Amino acid sequence: MSMRYFEDFAAGDTQELGEATVTAEEIVAFGRQFDPQPFHVDEERAKHSPFGGLIASGWHTAAIFMRLLVDGLLNSTASMGSPGIDELRWLQPVRPGDTLRARFTVVETTPSTRRPDRGTVRSTCEMINQRGEVVMRVTGINIIGRRPHLA
Numbered sequence: 001m002s003m004r005y006f007e008d009f010a011a012g013d014t015q016e017l018g019e020a021t022v023t024a025e026e027i028v029a030f031g032r033q034f035d036p037q038p039f040h041v042d043e044e045r046a047k048h049s050p051f052g053g054l055i056a057s058g059w060h061t062a063a064i065f066m067r068l069l070v071d072g073l074l075n076s077t078a079s080m081g082s083p084g085i086d087e088l089r090w091l092q093p094v095r096p097g098d099t100l101r102a103r104f105t106v107v108e109t110t111p112s113t114r115r116p117d118r119g120t121v122r123s124t125c126e127m128i129n130q131r132g133e134v135v136m137r138v139t140g141i142n143i144i145g146r147r148p149h150l151a
Contacts, residue, residue, distance in 0.1 A: 004077045006119035006144040009106050017072030017102035020064050022056055024096035030060040051093050058090035061100070061136045065127050068102035078145030080118055086139040092129065099130045107139075111146070118145050 024043070031040030035057035038045035046054040094100065103126045111119040121144050127136040 002076070004073075004144075005147040006078070006109065006111070006121065007147050009109050009121045009144065011106055011108050013106040015073060015104045017068040017104055019099055019101040020068060021099045022060075022064070022094055022096060024054055027054055027056045027060065027094075027096060030063070031057055035059055054096055056094040056098075058088075058136070061090065061094050061127055062088065062138070064100060065102050065125065065136060065138070069104065069125065072102065073104055074142075080143040080145050082140065082142050084141060086122075086141065088136070088138045090136050092133045092135040094127075094129070094135050098135075100127045100135065102127055116146065118143050120144075 028041050028043075031037065037057075039049040039051050039053075039055055040046075040057050040060075043054050046052075105124045105126075107122045107124055109119055109121050121142045123140045123142065125138045125140055126134050129135050
């Protein structure tokens with residue numbers, strides 16, 4: 001796969017980033033380490049929660065998304081990091097056995113006025129379950145290097 005640069009991104013471009021299936025064991029392990037609320041770590045207590053069963057931490061969903069973003073896009077892009085995100089929303093619970101796919105859509109591209117070797121790519125990214133429900137949406141910002149001969 002060839003390297004992608006800032007110039008290779010345009011508003012409206014959409015890329016599918018891959019998918020991952022979430023297991024109960026992964027949900028509990030992540031929850032125990034990072035978000036030990038009962039509905040993330042205890043199947044019995046989760047049955048009596050507002051969710052009616054075990055669900056993944058939203059941060060777990062975000063971490064899965066990050067892995068898919070790196071594997072599906074950033075590792076083949078002149079990525080220079082990110083100053084952060086503008087918004088992150090968890091819209092539906094993620095349950096054991098759900099298969100999530102990640103989608104990256106470019107909202108806008110802006111060449112840097114101070115650093116000619118880079119530009120900013122703003123995106124809307126989604127995690128979608130096997131039923132077609134958007135379970136997470138994040139508005140992201142990535143700094144992408146420009147093609148060397150254009151910088």
